[in-house]
Ligand code: C2E
Ligand code: MG
Ligand code: MG
């Protein structure tokens with residue numbers, strides 16, 4: 001795109017743009033290599049059922065520290081992966097690891113442990129996505145009910161019918177679907193009215209400082225009610241303080257996730273949980 005607009009000219013006058021492009025190319029090159037070498041990691045962050053001491057659900061989050069680039073934020077490398085076509089491979093890697101982990105924890109703790117895996121729009125648009133997920137469930141020995149896919153509203157803006165079909169196929173087998181970052185897209189309600197989902201994850205923008213922001217609290221309260229009426233669970237994302245948790249519990253929110261409860265960490269650090 002930049003090329004068509006005359007990247008040469010732009011670069012001559014905009015060193016920051018040139019630097020950003022260099023970085024993008026480097027990240028893509030190193031990421032491609034890291035995927036081939038199996039160098040990515042997966043961290044886990046519990047999704048806590050409020051009032052319950054046991055942790056049974058964990059969100060899998062991709063992590064990458066490159067030998068040359070150092071640690072790279074998922075916000076950066078996920079976007080590069082989406083733009084360069086590497087996201088399918090990356091997503092498969094994370095899902096496989098997460099399913100293996102859920103099986104291992106279930107055996108260790110003698111209870112069903114489930115994992116949430118983030119799925120990008122481009123993955124969901126692939127006609128072979130449902131088959132890929134089924135294959136990973138079989139190869140890891142995980143039960144479909146041990147997996148929830150986290151999708152964002154961006155997923156569904158285009159090709160809603162096709163995406164609904166894919167998700168329905170998986171839900172029939174027991175795989176869960178959660179809407180991530182709820183409230184940050186533009187079509188939340190329109191999408192909700194058509195998409196089969198099992199949980200709403202309210203973006204942390206609505207949780208942060210909710211105890212001193214009446215408008216935020218009103219919105220949060222409305223989303224909790226929405227979840228109750230739809231009979232799906234509501235997860236508050238990004239809880240960093242007890243005071244936020246107090247408000248959430250007062251509103252009847254059932255699940256929460258955030259640094260205050262637990263930071264994302266490697267699997268081994270939860271082994272004694
Ligand atoms: P997300 O799915 O909404 O994940 C939650 C993000 O919020 C994570 O950032 C997590 O570390 C962070 N977080 C959790 N609790 C708190 C808190 O209390 N305060 C604050 N400030 N942040 C908190 P992370 O790991 O950097 O991931 C960023 C995003 O990258 C994720 O947002 C997700 O959209 C994407 N991502 C990560 N892993 C994958 C993956 O395997 N596949 C895909 N497609 N996307 C991924
Ligand atoms: Mg997520
Ligand atoms: Mg989220």
Ligand code: MG
Nearest residue numbers: 181203204237
């Ligand atoms: Mg979020």
